[in-house]
Amino acid sequence: MPIPPRIPPVPQHSSKSYAMELLQRWIIDGTLGDGERISDAVIAEALGISRTPVREALLILETQGFVEMRRGRDTRVRAVQARDLYQLYPPLAALQRAAVRLALPRMTSRILDELREINGRFAESLKEHDVFKAMEHDEEFHDLIVETAENHYITAFVGTLQLHIRRLKYRFFTHALPGDASVLEHEELIRAFETKDLDRLGTVMEANWLRPMYELAQALDIDDIASSETAGPLL
Structure with a gap:
C-alpha cells in the first residue's frame, strides 16, 4: 500500500485520532485508492505507533463508510462512485x-x-x-x-x-x-x-x-x- 514519504509527527492528542485523521485524508485525496488493502502493521510502523490505535481508527472509518473490514481476511478502501x-x-x-x-x-x-x-x-x-x-x-x-x-x-x-x-x-x-x-x-x-x-x-x-x-x-x-x-x- 502507498505511504506518503513525509508524515507529520504524532501530535499530543491520541494516537487513534491521529491515525484516523491521516487515513481519512489519504482516502479522501486518493492516496489510498478504491479497493486498496490497508495493513494495520504497515500503518503502525509508518506512524511510529502500536497497531491497537490503528485498528481502533479503522473501526471508526468502517462505521463512517470509508473502509470495509472483512473479519479474518483484510481491510480495504471502500470504492466510491x-x-x-x-x-x-x-x-x-x-x-x-x-x-x-x-x-x-x-x-x-x-x-x-x-x-x-x-x-x-x-x-x-x-x-x-x-x-x-x-x-x-x-x-x-x-x-x-x-x-x-x-x-x-x-x-x-x-x-x-x-x-x-x-x-x-x-x-x-x-x-x-x-x-x-x-x-x-x-x-x-x-x-x-x-x-x-x-x-x-x-x-x-x-x-x-x-x-x-x-x-x-x-x-x-x-x-x-x-x-x-x-x-x-x-x-
Missing part, C-alpha cells in the same frame, strides 16, 4: 436546512460579518480558478452556520457527509468549479439571516446543496436515479 452523490447531497441539504433554523436565533452581526468575509474569499478563489481553495471556503461558510446552530448531532453528521462529498469532489469534480450561483446564494442566505426570514433561509440553503448535485450529475451524464427521493422540500 459518482452516483453516490444521490446518497450524500439530499441528507446533507436536509441537515443544513435544519441548521439554519437553529442558527437564526443565535445569529449575530459579528457572525454575519464573518460569513461575508468567507464568501468574499470564496468568490476570489473562483475568479482565480483555484478549485481546492474554493472548496475550502465553501465548506468554511457552511461550517460556521452549523457551528452557530450549536447542535452536536447535526455537527457530527454534517461533518461525516462533508468528508464523503469532499472525496467525491477530489475523485470526479476537481476539474469543475462551483459557479457564481453559489456566491449569490451565500449572499442571499446572509440577507435572510439579517431579515430573520426563516422560510427563505430554508429554501435557499436547500437549493444551494441540491442545485450542484443536479449540475454535477448532468455533467457526468448520470441518470436521476433518486428523483423521487430528492423532489420537493426535505424538511
